[in-house]
Amino acid sequence: MVKHDGSQQDPVLLSGRDVTTEIGTSRRPPEAEEELRRSWAGLLRAYEPPDAALAGYVERVGARAAWTAIRDRRAPRSVLLPTAARTEQFIAAELEALIDTDLAAAEAVGARLIGAGDPEWPEAAFVSFLMAASNAVKNAAPPVALYVRGRRLTNLPADALSIVGSRANTAYGQRVAADIAMGAADAGLTVISGAAFGIDTVAHRGAMAYDRESPTIAVLACGIDRAYPVANAALIDRIAQVGSVISEYPPGFSPARHRFLVRNRLIAALSAGTVVVEAGRRSGTLSTAGAADGLGRVLMAVPGPVTSALSVGCHLLLASGKALLVTSAEDVLATLGERERVEAFNRHVGLEPLMLPTEPPRPTERHPTDGLEPGIAKVYDALPARAARTVTQLSVESAIPSGDVIAALTVLELHDLVRRQNGAWRRKRQSDQ
The missing domain is CATH 3.40.50.450 (Rossmann fold)
Incomplete structure (x- = not known):
């Protein structure tokens, strides 16, 4: 494909919509369709949404080029940072194997994967994220x-x-x-x-x-x-x-x-x-x-x-x-x-007259991490209710670098919310003294 300056654009940099336009048909070739689908799966595996830098990168270069750059650790630093916890410990073949696992699990429950360029993608719904981001709205990043x-x-x-x-x-x-x-x-x-x-x-x-x-x-x-x-x-x-x-x-x-x-x-x-x-x-x-x-x-x-x-x-x-x-x-x-x-709207929906509550509402419960930084709360949420997790496991689950996970665990320990157990960490139990 020739760009406006006369140079050639690498086909891998084409977005899903560009691929459809480039081949001049309403459907991508099966191999391109599969590659794009695997790229979407890889991107969802690599980061914890929402992330404006990653979403913007995917929008600029396309899902296939974005995933390849993240997998091979050559994406911009702003994109590598939010994906490091889930990608840097794996080689490319291992990451591709994780994609196989995800797609097989989705297929087993009858699920499909869609993204920008797919005819089913609700693009009109997500345009509002771009406008919100321009107005400095927090977390205004669409899904990839x-x-x-x-x-x-x-x-x-x-x-x-x-x-x-x-x-x-x-x-x-x-x-x-x-x-x-x-x-x-x-x-x-x-x-x-x-x-x-x-x-x-x-x-x-x-x-x-x-x-x-x-x-x-x-x-x-x-x-x-x-x-x-x-x-x-x-x-x-x-x-x-x-x-x-x-x-x-x-x-x-x-x-x-x-x-x-x-x-x-x-x-x-x-x-x-x-x-x-x-x-x-x-x-x-x-x-x-x-x-x-x-x-x-x-x-x-x-x-x-x-x-x-x-x-x-x-x-x-x-x-x-x-x-x-x-x-x-x-x-x-x-x-x-x-x-x-x-x-x-001309027929009655068959409901009885509205009634006041017959019992007082239950009070809103306080969460253990109320008042703590969001990153610390994410690490706590990554801990199962009844099992222990290593720092590496918590890093992958929360998409937070290991060093920051260790710091968060220290804060959580000071707040008496977690306990160490055989080299791993777990939530505090009522039976703990």
């Missing part, structure tokens, strides 16, 4: 690829609505969330949420009450081959049958607190608007609201009883002027400017 189970991703973000809220929902929140989800699905919108307990579960189930194509999408904070929470495994499998389940983490990756916060930016990006139904003052749901606001999406919140701790976050969003007040599916459709959908 996604594992997907189920139906194709189409018409995102235009025809989608995100519904999020507290895991410890009340009867009031459950009824409102169900009302909005069912009404949105009835109007032809795809409902997006995170498959967690509480409002997420209600939103997914409400959307699936309607027999239509792709009624709901679940975004996971773990590998595509895992179900979290485990009790929602059947729900997640059902979503994959009628809708889609997506993840930007390699198969086998475990859920961690910071990954839920990272996942939330995708929930916001993939839809035209986000509705918050019940959120405590310190709820992680508010990170989804912050992402929606930073990405320029329509942000809505449902007011609740002034006596409910689970509505404080919604009230703060409304008081700040960042969120618009909604109380029903019709409100949501009107707020999104869906006039035609509002006019078509």
